[in-house]
Amino acid sequence: MKLKQLESYLQNVENFDEPKIEFEQYPTTPHLASRIIYTAENVFQDIQGKTIADLGCGCGMLTIASLLMEADFVTGIDIDKDAIEILQNNLDEYEISESAEIICANLSKSSSKKELLLDTNLLDKMHKKFDTVVMNPPFGTKPGNAGIDMLFLEAAVYLSKGAIYSLHKSSTRDYIIKTCKKWGYSCEVLAQLKFDIPKMYNFHKKNSVDINVDLIPN
Amino acid sequence: MRLITHNMLKCHVRGCDDSSKNFPLEIQDAQLEQIEAEKNDAFLVRMFPRLEWNALVSTAKNLSINNLPEKIPENIEEDQALLEILHTVLLETNVKEGRMVCRGCGHIYAIKNSVPNMLLAEHEI
Numbered sequence: 001m002k003l004k005q006l007e008s009y010l011q012n013v014e015n016f017d018e019p020k021i022e023f024e025q026y027p028t029t030p031h032l033a034s035r036i037i038y039t040a041e042n043v044f045q046d047i048q049g050k051t052i053a054d055l056g057c058g059c060g061m062l063t064i065a066s067l068l069m070e071a072d073f074v075t076g077i078d079i080d081k082d083a084i085e086i087l088q089n090n091l092d093e094y095e096i097s098e099s100a101e102i103i104c105a106n107l108s109k110s111s112s113k114k115e116l117l118l119d120t121n122l123l124d125k126m127h128k129k130f131d132t133v134v135m136n137p138p139f140g141t142k143p144g145n146a147g148i149d150m151l152f153l154e155a156a157v158y159l160s161k162g163a164i165y166s167l168h169k170s171s172t173r174d175y176i177i178k179t180c181k182k183w184g185y186s187c188e189v190l191a192q193l194k195f196d197i198p199k200m201y202n203f204h205k206k207n208s209v210d211i212n213v214d215l216i217p218n
Numbered sequence: 219m220r221l222i223t224h225n226m227l228k229c230h231v232r233g234c235d236d237s238s239k240n241f242p243l244e245i246q247d248a249q250l251e252q253i254e255a256e257k258n259d260a261f262l263v264r265m266f267p268r269l270e271w272n273a274l275v276s277t278a279k280n281l282s283i284n285n286l287p288e289k290i291p292e293n294i295e296e297d298q299a300l301l302e303i304l305h306t307v308l309l310e311t312n313v314k315e316g317r318m319v320c321r322g323c324g325h326i327y328a329i330k331n332s333v334p335n336m337l338l339a340e341h342e343i
C-alpha cells in the first residue's frame with residue numbers, strides 16, 4: 001500500500017468528540033498515523049504479520065493503521081471507556097474487529113508519594129507477548145501527570161519483543177534518548193512533525209539490526 | 219474478549235500475590251459468541267510458545283471447551299487438526315458479556331461488550 005493511500009483510508013476514523021484533559025487526549029491524525037505505520041512497515045518490517053500492542057490507543061487510529069498495513073492482531077489498551085466505544089465503532093466500520101482486541105486498563109498506579117509507577121502486576125503476563133508496540137502516549141504536561149510519557153515507554157519496553165514506535169514532545173528528546181540507552185535500546189528520531197509538537201521515535205533493541213533512516217519529509 | 223487475551227490477564231489487586239490463584243482469572247456467567255476470523259497458521263505457530271498452556275486449558279474447560287490436549291503439544295505446525303482447534307478456541311471464541319473472578323482475592327473484573335475492564339479503584343491497587 002502506498003503512503004497516500006493509507007492516509008486517505010484513515011480519513012474516516014472517528015476521533016474524540018471531546019478530548020479529556022485529565023487523560024491528555026489529543027487525536028492522532030491520519031497524517032501522523034499513516035507516516036508512523038508506513039515507515040514502521042516499509043523501512044523496518046515491524047507491522048505486517050506481527051502481533052501489536054497499541055498503548056493508550058484512544059479511538060484507535062494507530063490500531064486501524066496497523067491493521068490496514070496487515071498486522072496479524074492488534075491489542076489496544078486504554079483507560080477511557082468513551083474512547084473505547086468510539087474505537088469499537090471504528091473497528092466495525094472498517095470491518096476489522098476480528099483482528100483487534102481492546103482492554104480497558106490503567107498502566108500506572110500512584111505510589112505513596114503520589115509518584116506515578118508502572119503497574120507491573122497488570123502487565124506481568126503480557127511480558128514480551130507482542131512483536132511491536134505502537135503508541136501516541138500522553139505527554140505528561142498536565143500537573144500530576146509528570147512522567148507518564150516515560151511510564152508508557154517503560155510499559156512498551158516490557159511488552160515488546162522488538163521495536164517500539166512512539167510520539168513524544170521535542171523538548172524531551174535528549175532525556176528519552178539517554179533513558180532508552182540505559183534500557184538497552186537504541187533510539188532514533190524518525191520524523192519531526194512540523195504542524196504538531198510531537199516527534200516520532202523508533203526504538204530497537206541494541207542487539208537487533210539497526211538501520212539508519214532519513215527523516216520523512218512532510 | 220478472545221481467550222488469547224484472557225491468557226494475558228492477571229489479577230493486579232494490591233497484595234494479591236499468590237501466583238497459583240491470581241492467574242488465570244475465572245470466567246463466570248459468560249455469554250459467548252463465535253466470531254468468524256480468517257485462519258492464520260503462521261500467527262498461531264508464532265503465538266503458541268507465548269501461551270500459558272495450563273491456564274488456557276483450564277479456562278477452556280470451564281467454558282465447556284474440552285478439545286484441547288492437557289499436555290503442551292509439540293510440532294503444532296504439522297498438526298492441522300490442532301491448529302484448527304486453536305484457531306477456534308483462541309481467536310473465534312469471544313466472551314461478549316460476563317465477569318472474571320480472581321481465585322485469590324475474589325475481585326471481580328467485568329467484561330462488557332467484549333471489553334475486559336481491568337481498572338481498579340485507587341485503594342485496591
Ligand SMILES: [Zn+2]
Nearest residue numbers: 229234320323
Ligand atoms: Zn486477586
